Amino acid sequence: MSRPLVVDSVAALRAQVRDWRRDGLNIAMVPTMGALHDGHISLVEIALEKADRCVVSIFVNPTQFAPSEDLDKYPRQLARDLERLRQAGAQLAFTPAVKQMYPAGFATKISVGGPAAGLESDFRPTFFDGVATVVAKLFLQASPDFAVFGEKDYQQLCVVRQLCRDLDMPVEIIGAPTVRDAHGLAMSSRNAYLGDAELEVARQLNAILRRAAVALAAGTNEDSATAEASRALVKAGFDKVDYVAARESLTLAPWRLGRDGRLLAAAWLGKTRLIDNVEVLSA
Amino acid sequence: MSRPLVVDSVAALRAQVRDWRRDGLNIAMVPTMGALHDGHISLVEIALEKADRCVVSIFVNPTQFAPSEDLDKYPRQLARDLERLRQAGAQLAFTPAVKQMYPAGFATKISVGGPAAGLESDFRPTFFDGVATVVAKLFLQASPDFAVFGEKDYQQLCVVRQLCRDLDMPVEIIGAPTVRDAHGLAMSSRNAYLGDAELEVARQLNAILRRAAVALAAGTNEDSATAEASRALVKAGFDKVDYVAARESLTLAPWRLGRDGRLLAAAWLGKTRLIDNVEVLSA
Known part of the structure; x- marks a missing residue:
């Protein structure tokens, strides 16, 4: 497998996606926060079964962390992630900086009700606003045909489905089974x-x-x-x-x-x- | 001019837009709540200067009206609107039903800060949430290259620009001068x-x-x-x-x-x- 193309600007991402579309290829996206493990790789594999090209975003999204949470210590290991993506055959890694995603003056928030109520929201009240807003941005940046999310974050999967249905996002959401170690521990x-x-x-x-x-x-x-x-x-x-x-x-x-x-x-x-x-x- | 194609489903809208794109045509959208007047028609004219095809949505959006406001008496006159669109040369009128836009279980809201703060929001606190959410839906349904909004609703124009910038909507927003009667009254x-x-x-x-x-x-x-x-x-x-x-x-x-x-x-x-x-x- 060849190395994935690595782009950090929306313009470069869109240019590549446009070229693929012109060649009649369709595209699946796997949004991640990096620190890729076998669970993520299984999402890439499913993406490549569904689509000709796989875009993996690697972005530790600050808006889904509360001030008390682990944003600063969240693991970041881009070189290792890119090597794993090369082995898995993903064609593009999108690695935007925080200021690319949230430039000065950024002021928009998407709130999803329904499946976002309760459970995680009782303990992380702004989490799904952060997830919904960044996922909407990523989909509008990459315009994938498919996107793959793990069932490990089951409520998130339901929230993303609701987001896409409610906002008429032309993206088919695919839920992927949780990958576990030999003892049943979900990869995370x-x-x-x-x-x-x-x-x-x-x-x-x-x-x-x-x-x-x-x-x-x-x-x-x-x-x-x-x-x-x-x-x-x-x-x-x-x-x-x-x-x-x-x-x-x-x-x-x-x-x-x-x-x-x-x-x-x-x-x-x-x-x-x-x-x-x-x-x-x-x- | 021939009559505009009238469609009320997102599927039919997307099929027509897809055909146009396949023919290399680009598309401008004019979102309206109907009751079209010369101000709206000027938006259609500007749309047709910028793009090959003009989609006009006619949808009295309930979520931007407060319970005390004039949703029920807001003027509705579809036949007359379609005749005006025929004269102006718009190629498609999108006339979704409320349940097409907000099916049972709909649960997503987009909130824009920045230019949405104050002014109208002080008196219509949920207005711009309703506008931002329906505009995002319309853009995701029609995927226009351009969209034209009147400067008459100046704060709305600023809010829509912010929405598109923040969510990376690939739509260029065009502001159009207010059309007035001979005495200076803005068309409304x-x-x-x-x-x-x-x-x-x-x-x-x-x-x-x-x-x-x-x-x-x-x-x-x-x-x-x-x-x-x-x-x-x-x-x-x-x-x-x-x-x-x-x-x-x-x-x-x-x-x-x-x-x-x-x-x-x-x-x-x-x-x-x-x-x-x-x-x-x-x-």
Whole structure:
């Protein structure tokens, strides 16, 4: 595979996309914040199954971090990311500077309701405004036919779908299965923050959620099942549980037995916040 | 001129735009709420000077009306509008239903800061959210190369420019001079609400603003000049003045002598609210 073309300006991005379109090629985008892992690479692979060309954006978006969060220490490793993209066959890496994305005087915000309500928003109240605004910008900059997002950030995937439907963005959103290590831990750039002992605890998150999802599908009362899962997380060694909650798969409205559901959770290990989610099978 | 093609679905709109693009034609859009008058027609004429094809949207956008405002009585006259568009040479009228634009579950809002602050927003706090959201949708539906907006709604023009710049919309925004009757009254669909006596009063709005703008350019203190204009409006017969204010032309930040300025006003005649604005020449 050859190295991806690396561009940091919207003009250069659009020029390349225009050339591809003139050649009749279609385009899939994978928005990322860099620190690429196997999860991201699986998104690139799915993108290249759907489209002729894959654009990967690498941009640590400051507007989706709260002042108290880990913007400054978020891992940045561009050279390594570009090597991984070369191996995966992505054709273009878009690496805008913050001032390219948010020039002086920038003053626009997109707020999505519906699936953005609750869960992450209860703990990161401005997070999805930041995500929706940057995703809209990236789509308007690159004008992809497809965009691939991981189910690991399940609520984000639902919010992006809602954004595109509501604003008539001509982009098909593709959700991709979460990539996990051999112990079930979902790949995340934030896993790099974990020490060895924390990693052992983190690896129990998915199993605890899967157990709770089976109980829910079998008819266990929702409050009991999620409370039990929270207790199990603390017992496993998590320091704090932000939420464990069952929701309808598409709308993230309250879940009811017999409907396709998703069980979502966020919990802290020291200063690291992990999220995960699993399917709740309808009976 | 032949009749414009009339479409009410996004799919049909996109199909026509795609055909035009395949033929190498470019496209200008004129978003309207219908009740077309000579001001709108001048926008269509400017659109056809810039582009090969002109798409006019006719959509009375409920989200930019407050509950207390005139959504229900806003004039609707589609047959007459289409005849005027035929005469002007517009090739397509896009007439979506409310449920096409805002289907069940719609949950996204775009908020623009900067030029949207103050002036109209002080009296219509949700107005520009409604405008920004519907304009973004229309641009994403039609993907025009250009869009033409009248300077009559001067703050709206500034807000749309900010929206497009901030979200990287690939649309060039063209501001068009206000069309006035022989007495200086700016064309507005809401002029239809005015009785004969009110019309006589309304016709003094522009002259009063022009007089104040000359005074400002000559160095009269801003507070004095705008207060004097407000008094003149009431003396002329206006029932209430929402604001008379000088702002910088591009940013709508506070104006200072020597900078390109705009004097903007909103005032009531009975139940009808009129707005207008004039240039403040820099010395």
